[in-house]
Amino acid sequence: MKKCVISMQSYTHAAKAQKLLSGRGIEAALRRNEQSTEGCGYSLVISIDCDTVAKILNDYSIPFIRLRNEVK
Amino acid sequence: MLVNFDNAATTYPKPKEVRLAVNNAVEMLGGNAGRGGHQLAARTSAAVFSSRETIADFFGAEAENVVFTLNCTAALNMAVKGIMHDGGHLIISGMEHNSVARPAAALAIEKKIMLSVADVYSNDEMTVDSFRNHIRPDTKAIVCTYASNVTGQLMPIKKIADLCKEKGICFIVDGAQVCGIIDVKLSDGINILCTAGHKGLYGVTGTGLLITDGKYKIHPIIEGGTGSSSTGLKQPDFLPDSLESGTMNVLGAISLKSGIDFINRIGVERIRRHEERMCDIFINGLKNDKRIKIYRRNECEYVPIVSFNISGVPSEKTAQLLSEKGFCLRAGFHCAALAHSTLGTDNGTVRFAPSVFSREKDVIRLVKTIKFMSF
Numbered sequence: 001m002k003k004c005v006i007s008m009q010s011y012t013h014a015a016k017a018q019k020l021l022s023g024r025g026i027e028a029a030l031r032r033n034e035q036s037t038e039g040c041g042y043s044l045v046i047s048i049d050c051d052t053v054a055k056i057l058n059d060y061s062i063p064f065i066r067l068r069n070e071v072k
Numbered sequence: 073m074l075v076n077f078d079n080a081a082t083t084y085p086k087p088k089e090v091r092l093a094v095n096n097a098v099e100m101l102g103g104n105a106g107r108g109g110h111q112l113a114a115r116t117s118a119a120v121f122s123s124r125e126t127i128a129d130f131f132g133a134e135a136e137n138v139v140f141t142l143n144c145t146a147a148l149n150m151a152v153k154g155i156m157h158d159g160g161h162l163i164i165s166g167m168e169h170n171s172v173a174r175p176a177a178a179l180a181i182e183k184k185i186m187l188s189v190a191d192v193y194s195n196d197e198m199t200v201d202s203f204r205n206h207i208r209p210d211t212k213a214i215v216c217t218y219a220s221n222v223t224g225q226l227m228p229i230k231k232i233a234d235l236c237k238e239k240g241i242c243f244i245v246d247g248a249q250v251c252g253i254i255d256v257k258l259s260d261g262i263n264i265l266c267t268a269g270h271k272g273l274y275g276v277t278g279t280g281l282l283i284t285d286g287k288y289k290i291h292p293i294i295e296g297g298t299g300s301s302s303t304g305l306k307q308p309d310f311l312p313d314s315l316e317s318g319t320m321n322v323l324g325a326i327s328l329k330s331g332i333d334f335i336n337r338i339g340v341e342r343i344r345r346h347e348e349r350m351c352d353i354f355i356n357g358l359k360n361d362k363r364i365k366i367y368r369r370n371e372c373e374y375v376p377i378v379s380f381n382i383s384g385v386p387s388e389k390t391a392q393l394l395s396e397k398g399f400c401l402r403a404g405f406h407c408a409a410l411a412h413s414t415l416g417t418d419n420g421t422v423r424f425a426p427s428v429f430s431r432e433k434d435v436i437r438l439v440k441t442i443k444f445m446s447f
Contacts, residue, residue, distance in 0.1 A: 010310065039300075040301075
């Protein structure tokens with residue numbers, strides 16, 4: 001199963017993105033970063049491909065550090 | 073029984089829902105917001121984000137552009153020093169509280185900036201012209217209070233905002249005396265709004281807000297842990313983290329959400345009308361007493377604050393005698409030397425400042441007490 005892990009700049013951006021996606025029927029889990037070169041931070045884990053998520057976040061100018069597709 | 077008419081300093085009592093929300097937060101929200109991923113941290117972080125969203129909606133801002141601060145003074149210091157950190161020319165009004173005047177003066181004394189003070193008149197056009205006449209090519213920001221904390225006089229904020237927009241100058245507004253009483257939005261042309269949380273927003277003491285439209289970068293004056301980008305020594309450059317170092321006042325943030333929910337339930341207009349009615353009762357009760365001077369002019373607009381003096385009686389003595397009768401009013405200079413200088417009130421004034429909870433019968437009792445007071 002595909003999932004997208006999005007590293008966010010901050011908790012606030014992560015929570016804002018989570019709410020935005022939820023309003024579009026996309027449920028995202030807000031998690032602490034498991035791997036990050038930047039140090040502490042938060043990620044959203046979503047069961048869809050990253051391209052769809054990236055487009056939504058870009059459309060609403062919500063910054064993110066990186067996206068990573070994973071296969072569960 | 074104590075009756076608080078010093079609500080311009082801090083509102084008391086607080087709404088029941090604020091008290092309940094803070095009690096609940098003490099019991100349930102024991103995590104450190106924006107730090108850690110465990111359940112306690114997660115639910116605390118979510119509650120603080122919810123508060124941030126409520127505040128953002130109230131002022132027409134983006135959630136990430138809402139910065140929690142210690143109080144309005146901290147917010148204004150962050151705004152003034154953060155915008156002026158690499159120098160330039162700053163204009164403030166002659167009605168400013170020391171929370172603006174002192175950081176501005178400190179920068180000027182240290183020769184880090186050039187500072188001008190624009191005179192304030194009862195005529196709005198003259199006040200705006202005073203600001204305009206001080207503008208120079210290197211003017212970086214104008215700071216103006218939305219309303220004087222001494223007299224309640226409303227400043228021509230929208231006209232000054234238009235001037236700032238025309239000249240490409242950052243407009244910083246001190247909203248301490250208006251938020252919760254006037255519907256303030258960033259779309260009024262305000263680039264950075266600083267306000268207290270514990271006054272008209274009915275939060276607890278130790279709360280303030282800096283809310284920005286994000287157009288002007290605010291250099292942080294405090295660096296530290298933000299819960300983000302922790303491996304680098306450089307302070308994050310994104311909001312709100314860049315301006316929110318250290319553990320935040322979670323209880324304060326929660327109190328602000330419930331305070332704003334309370335205001336939204338009652339309505340800003342209704343709150344203002346109630347407080348204005350209390351002021352009208354106060355003024356009408358005293359205006360014919362020849363011993364009393366009320367610092368209001370017919371040509372000006374005011375928020376619900378009334379400054380007065382009793383002829384020949386020091387303001388502090390008046391307040392002391394009223395305190396002995398159970399009335400809490402603030403006397404002296406209200407941390408606003410510039411404003412008192414503008415008004416020519418060399419011995420300060422006594423300030424009457426009601427809240428949504430003030431009662432007509434208490435105002436009438438206060439008026440009678442002042443009228444029959446002997447010195």
